[in-house]
Amino acid sequence: MTLETAVAAALFAGVVIYALFGGADFGSGFYDLTAGGTRRGAAVRTLIDHSIGPVWEANHVWLIYVLVMWWTGFPASFAAAMNTLILPMFLALLGIVLRGAAFAFRKFAPTVTQARLYGAIFAASSLITPFFLGTVAGAIASGRVPATRRGDLWTSWLNPTSLWGGAIAVGSCAFLAGTFLTADAYRGGRIDLVTSLRRRTLVVGAATGAVVFAALIPILRDAPTLAAGLTGRAAPLIAISGLTGATTLALIAARRYQPARVTAVLAVASVISGWGLGQYPWLLVDEVRIDDAAAAPATLIGLLVVVALAGIVVLPPLVYLLKLTQSADWTHH
Amino acid sequence: MALSLGWHIILASFGVAWPAMILVAHWRGVYRRDDVALGLAQRWAKVSAVLFAIGAVSGTVLSFEMGLLWPGLMGRYGGVLGLPFAFEGLSFFVEAIFLGLYLYGWGRIPPRRHLLMLVPMAAAGVVGSYCVISVNAWMNMPVGFRLVDGQVVDVNPWAVLFNPGAILQFAHMWVAAYMIVGFLVAGVYAAGMLRGRYDRHHRLGFTIPLVFASAGALVQPLVGHVLGLRIAEAQPAKLAAFELATDTESPSPLRLGGLLINGQVRYSLDIPSLGSIIARNSFTAPVQGLDTIAPTDEPPINITHVAFQSMVGIGTLLFLAVALYWFARWRGRDLLSNRWALRFAVLAGPLGVLAMELGWVATEVGRQPWVVYGYLRTRDAAGDNPQIWILLVATAVLYTGLTIGAALVLRSMARRWRAGEEDLPSPYGPQSDAAGGSRPPTDREATTP
């Protein structure tokens, strides 16, 4: 593996992890939004607050990681993508800001009316953010981000691949979140919640699976380079995602919530990795290859040092935190 | 960008300085069995949850903006200046993880271990801010690359991370963070005392942050002075603007106040020779005048000068104020019973914030027209986005909204605490219990150890 590919892989690993952890966070907005009125929805919202409260800031840093790795490792392509995709990037950013702030505010809101306002902002922006990030992925994957000049401000992200990408992103987030929330509710002994969350997760999961595979058809026409990768090199990953996705649904249907978390993560991870492998070796499809976009070797080595340090310094406490939040002890407390 | 940074940096200061203060209060609570201190730590932790959350999202805004607004900077120098940002990201990770552990650990992690969660948080805030500041210091004194025919070559990103200007600039910012957070928090309790609440809770809540702020205020002028000494070499145009030096004079006077109007200095108070002594540490070395600098390389003089001198003025004032306070205390006089002293204590926080913002304006505007001093002009770094003002307006609206939201929430927290509700009720419904009898307690209920 070349130095460039190693850094690109580390960058892309960040994308996958953000999609998983950040995704599970974002997806909870769907259940928050559809939880019903103040009284009826209180239990679900309390559960969501409880589940993502301790972890959302840490999950969110993965996005920072991705951005920093990108602009440091592949500076020109970062500038190009930001230049063309300014609108979806800005909208996603808006969503992130509103969501984080509203989530923190809701917890301590002075009145129920204000809490409802913050709650609605939180939930709605949890859905639009993955959508716009999905359109960004679609724009890059369909070769609509030129390397040097500015691409079209609108059609670069309002096109079939982008829109399907956005839909896949929203669906995957909701699917992940549903699986985790159901498991959390089950562990907490909230049978009433489990019943409703389980039902909704099954529907969301089936719909998302359908969207992922339906998206292949427009992508074949709209993004030939990506399509060639998806049906060639990345085909096994797509197959795995179908398999693990179906297994997840079966496990949830069979009320086996804890193992369903694992297969759900695998399903989403393989969809995202499928995209990455599908467009390899392009960084910006049809425009810039990974090897041609990279920064100076000294910088790349520096980045790999940071990644290694992260493995030592960040992973252990992160695992500790995630373990605590997923432990029965914290759930019951 | 300046707007986002100016806003972010206030919250970031809380991320840098507050964990240390919470640590002291919490430590007293646990090891000295001081319930008042423990209560303070608990409340501060809840407030910090709100502040850190908006601090984190405003930082995210910056990460995006670096690309959205400065394609010329990031596209060309991203590979040079990126490494410190990568380390910054690393420390945010640590900070965010331990923040989660600390905030949700009340009553769940054994008390002594729980207390330790603050240590990595405090350390990460410091490391993180060092990393960002090193980028800013690098923009002032670029190193770690060569420009050959417009191409950036020989990149050494480590030289950026450890560039010679970073340590001092960081020290100054770090101290500033302790000052503003210390004064702001102390000011809240001073306001309480002004309303007659003189209990131990208020006294301790005032004293702990004030100790931090005082230490900062006492060393800050020295750090700032040392920081200033390097500017004569590094950025003569900036120093000329700071000192409003129109011509090179030896020795140079210190110009207090004053504005440059039509090339003439007006309304200033000149103290002979002091300029050379302060800016150059010498009785004769001159401050290089603006006459030696090409007009295209001049920063906006008046903004830079006024911002710089106001910062120094506020710094001197705060220095004198805390010196007076501790001196009086040493002589057995408690200034807390003096209403004017309390009023000043309330004002000190906003003054500190003002000084910090002015300091940034002085550094940044004083570096104009360069972004990367001597290498990249601001004009070439910015994107040519015709709609950029929409982004600016949107950012301003957003920040106003966030500020109002945060103020409302914090005020209501304080009001409910005063009303004796230690555990704030669940915001999700009038009776969130109604949804299920066996509901596990929310984390708010769990916070009472």
Ligand code: HDD
């Ligand atoms: C509470 C805040 C605060 C206070 C009281 C002071 N400063 Fe300051 N100053 C800052 C907060 C600050 C800052 C915002 O943190 C800056 C902007 C960039 C930086 O690194 O620090 C800064 C920059 C800055 C610079 C410019 C560095 C450069 O452009 O490279 C100088 C020379 C000083 N300061 C000097 C002083 C002196 C002599 C002070 C004496 C009282 C002083 N500052 C008080």
Ligand code: HEM
């Ligand atoms: C690490 C911190 C910072 C970095 C990396 C940074 C970077 C930049 C950059 C790239 C520019 C654009 C070029 C320019 O117009 O000079 C700029 C301008 C500016 N910055 Fe900063 N900045 C930082 C901190 C701050 C802070 C905290 C403030 C707070 C008020 C600030 C105030 C300004 C102002 C006022 C300008 C505009 C100057 C002008 O347009 O004339 N900066 N900064």
Ligand code: HEM
């Ligand atoms: C160009 C300038 C800057 C950028 C791009 C930037 C970026 C960021 C980002 C992305 C975060 C959020 C991390 C998270 O999700 O937890 C953040 C938070 C933070 N920033 Fe900045 N920042 C800048 C300037 C500064 C400066 C000048 C300081 C120095 C004091 C600073 C100190 C911090 C701290 C301490 C936090 C953590 C805040 C918290 O957890 O509440 N940043 N910054």
